[in-house]
Amino acid sequence: MPRALITLGWAIALIFLTTHCAVATLAPTATPLPTATPTQTLTPTITPSPTRTRPGPTDTPAPTRTPTITPTRTRTPTPTITLTPTKTPVPSGRSARLDVTMPSASLGSNQKLRVYLPPGYYDFNQRYPVMYLLHGYGGPYNEWERWGVLEPLEQMMRGGAIQPIIVVMPDGFTPQKFPSYFFNHAPAAGGAKWGDYIWKDVVNYIDANYRTVPRRESRAIGGISLGGQGALTLALTHPEIFRVVGAHSPSFRGPSGWTDPPDVFFGDWDYYNQYDPFWLVRNKDTARQLLIELDVGTDDHNWRECTTGERCVIGFHNLLVEKGIAHDWNDKWSGGHDGVTYWAPHMAEYVMWYATKLIGQ
Numbered sequence: 001m002p003r004a005l006i007t008l009g010w011a012i013a014l015i016f017l018t019t020h021c022a023v024a025t026l027a028p029t030a031t032p033l034p035t036a037t038p039t040q041t042l043t044p045t046i047t048p049s050p051t052r053t054r055p056g057p058t059d060t061p062a063p064t065r066t067p068t069i070t071p072t073r074t075r076t077p078t079p080t081i082t083l084t085p086t087k088t089p090v091p092s093g094r095s096a097r098l099d100v101t102m103p104s105a106s107l108g109s110n111q112k113l114r115v116y117l118p119p120g121y122y123d124f125n126q127r128y129p130v131m132y133l134l135h136g137y138g139g140p141y142n143e144w145e146r147w148g149v150l151e152p153l154e155q156m157m158r159g160g161a162i163q164p165i166i167v168v169m170p171d172g173f174t175p176q177k178f179p180s181y182f183f184n185h186a187p188a189a190g191g192a193k194w195g196d197y198i199w200k201d202v203v204n205y206i207d208a209n210y211r212t213v214p215r216r217e218s219r220a221i222g223g224i225s226l227g228g229q230g231a232l233t234l235a236l237t238h239p240e241i242f243r244v245v246g247a248h249s250p251s252f253r254g255p256s257g258w259t260d261p262p263d264v265f266f267g268d269w270d271y272y273n274q275y276d277p278f279w280l281v282r283n284k285d286t287a288r289q290l291l292i293e294l295d296v297g298t299d300d301h302n303w304r305e306c307t308t309g310e311r312c313v314i315g316f317h318n319l320l321v322e323k324g325i326a327h328d329w330n331d332k333w334s335g336g337h338d339g340v341t342y343w344a345p346h347m348a349e350y351v352m353w354y355a356t357k358l359i360g361q
Contacts, residue, residue, distance in 0.1 A: 090160040091120035097150070102205045106196035112171040113202065114142040116150055117210070118157055118164035127211045129218035129358040130166045132202070132242075134227030137179050137251065141171035143224065144347075147339040152348035162355035166210060170202050172230070178261040181253065182223075182230030183275040186267025195275065198230075199238045217359040222246030222293075222350070224343050225303075229253065232277040239289040244357040246293040246350065249337055251303050252277065252311045278311065281319055291357045292320070292327035297335035297342040304331070328353065 100113040118128060135143035149167070156162045172180045172194065180194035198221075207214040221242045223231035228250030235245035254276060255266040266272045273279040281287050296304045296313035306312040310319065313331075320327050335342030 091118060091124075091157055091164045093120040093123035095119045095154055096121065097145075102202070104197045104201040106193040106201050109175070111197065111201075112141060113205075114145060114169040115206070115210070116145075116153075116167035116169075118166060119154065120164060121166075121211070125211070126164070127213045127361045128164055128166045129360050130168060130206060130212050130220070131354050131358070132168050132170065132198070132219065132221045134182055134198075134221070134223035134230050135169070135172060136223070136225030136227050139173060139179070141173065142169045143227075143339075144169055147224075147344040147347060149347045149351065153351045156348075156351060156355070162352065163358070163360045165355060165358065166206070166212060168202065168206055170198060172198075172227070174261070176261065178265075179226055181226060181233075181262060181265060183233050183265075185265040186271050188267060189261075189264045192265075195234060195237070199234050199241050203241060213359070213361055215359075216241055216243040220244035220246065220354045220358055222248065222354065223250070224248045224339075225251045225337065226253075229277060233275045233280075235290050235292075236277060236280040236284065236286050237275065239286045243289070244291045244354060246354060247295075247313075247316075248293075248343060248346075248350065249296050249300055249303060250277075250294075250313060250316070251337075252313075252316065254311065277316065278319060281316075281323060281325065287320070287323070287325045292325070293330075293353050294320070294327055295330035295333065295346075297333055297337065298331070299334060299336040300342070302337050 096117040098115040098117065100115050101110050102113060103109075104111045120126070121128070133144040133149065135141050140146070144167075153162075153165070153167065157164050172182050174180055174192065180192070182198055183195040184193045185191055203219070206212060212218070216239065219242050221231045221234055222245065223229070225248075228247035229252055231245050232247050232250060235242040253263075253266070255268050255272050256263050258264065269276075273283075294313065294317055298304070300313070303313050306315045309315070317327075317329055317331070333342065333346055335345065
């Protein structure tokens with residue numbers, strides 16, 4: 001075939017392709033967006049405390065009696081407890097129970113504490129009032145927790161009935177496992193400074209390591225049985241540290257002539273008067289600087305009434321009335337000198353009383 005015809009054929013083919021065929025443009029395939037996963041707000045889970053086994057009743061020795069009979073005077077009306085919402089927001093977040101070992105310069109040893117931090121402590125930059133709670137003769141050092149103080153405390157705080165509060169439970173037993181009575185022992189008995197350990201070492205340690213409100217109006221000290229006497233002693237001798245004091249079935253002891261612990265710790269009356277709640281109320285004015293609560297069970301046959309002398313709970317109430325010292329007084333609750341029938345059933349009332357007296361941030 002002539003070359004001219006071949007060239008003409010290719011030209012006609014090229015014109016046909018250009019006219020009748022379109023070039024396809026490929027659009028990119030859209031990448032699907034990931035499906036949004038909703039963010040879950042974590043609600044703190046409160047792990048319930050394990051069921052507690054109640055210890056036996058506080059084993060309090062029989063009181064020392066003196067021969068003068070003190071008549072019972074007019075009772076101070078029992079305070080009515082009202083659940084009033086606090087002015088602060090209802091706390092949220094986790095609470096904590098900590099076992100702490102702290103150095104005590106006064107005793108020259110390390111001592112145990114149970115520290116309870118309220119809901120929201122780890123979530124908010126807030127300062128808190130503090131309750132210092134002292135155990136009884138039989139202990140243990142966290143005896144208040146054994147009788148259930150933390151359950152109503154946390155429930156009331158989370159419900160907005162009371163303000164959040166830090167709780168501290170110090171160990172008041174000597175290395176030989178005798179109760180110290182929370183005062184500075186007589187020199188003849190070794191002179192261990194158990195009172196200084198509480199008001200100085202423990203308070204300073206808590207203020208330095210936790211967000212407290214470090215003033216007297218924001219500190220309470222309370223105790224059951226032996227601890228009730230110790231709480232009164234510490235508040236009466238150091239009202240610059242504690243303003244609020246509760247004595248629940250206080251078992252008033254003093255020098256008895258016995259030379260075995262813990263009796264020997266008291267020394268003689270010339271020494272012990274400086275720590276004795278009766279002597280301090282009668283001879284000092286520090287009680288007028290305090291907010292005082294005093295109570296005893298109707299069936300507390302060891303410490304409620306005095307067969308002789310005045311060294312019983314009603315005797316101390318009578319002395320406060322005689323001196324015109326205002327205090328909250330309750331002698332109408334049933335129960336004996338133990339946790340099962342008396343202290344445990346009234347932990348909610350104790351918590352409410354302390355919380356309404358303490359001043360927060």
